[in-house]
Amino acid sequence: MAAAQPYLKALRERDDRGIREIYEAFAPAVRQWVCNNSGTPSDAQDLFQEALMAIYDRYCLRGAAFQGSFGGLLMTICKRRWYDRLSGKKQDEGIRNAEASRYEDEAEAWETAGATIQQQQRQQRLEQVFQYLSEQCRRVLTLLMTEGLTVEETAEHLGISSANTVYQNKHRCLSRWRQLYFEQYND
Incomplete structure (x- = not known):
């Protein structure tokens, strides 16, 4: 001491x-x-x-x-x-x-919002381009993709003789839709 x-x-x-x-x-x-x-x-x-x-x-x-x-x-x-x-x-x-977590949450929210906005914009563009398709293509794709009908039901509804023809129309119409979309928007 x-x-x-x-x-x-x-x-x-x-x-x-x-x-x-x-x-x-x-x-x-x-x-x-x-x-x-x-x-x-x-x-x-x-x-x-x-x-x-x-x-x-x-x-x-x-x-x-x-x-x-x-x-x-x-x-x-x-x-x-x-x-x-x-x-x-x-x-x-x-x-x-706490600040780091808040900034991470905000960044994540901005990323999510940005992704949502991009998805909404892409959906709007797809819908716009969809209108450029022929009436037959729009009907085939709407029945198969939106209304969820089977290929056979779609063939019967549209008066098409075979399901194979509906498959061919579907693939031709989807290809045309993609082509129009990429020509217009280059995504």
Whole structure:
């Protein structure tokens, strides 16, 4: 248990030898404690210096009285500041994660909206081009694709003698529809 007065005097008088003693006596313990609590040696060094400045400010400049252990005081300040940093890091991390998630959700929503709009535009273009097909093609494709009739039912409905002819018409009409679409829109 090191009495505080010689160390406070060294800080107050900016005594290099006394300050070196403070570093030699207490810095290793602070470094070990910080490294054991999710920190790095660099974090420990920064924290140690901040604690010394806090002690200097309160007990040397403002003249507050202190009679306890210098090491205990230093360690208490370091621990409180380190826990505050960790708490702040968790809050910052939580905020960063929430923001990242929000941006990912927004990006996904924009992508989905963009894909939906593109799909709607493509559907509108297909419908426009569909109108360029012959009446017979539109009827065959509508009965087969929209109304869900079988090839045989479509043949009977249109008065076509064989299902094979309906297949041929379907494939010819689909090919023509694709050709017109790509000629017009180059998708």
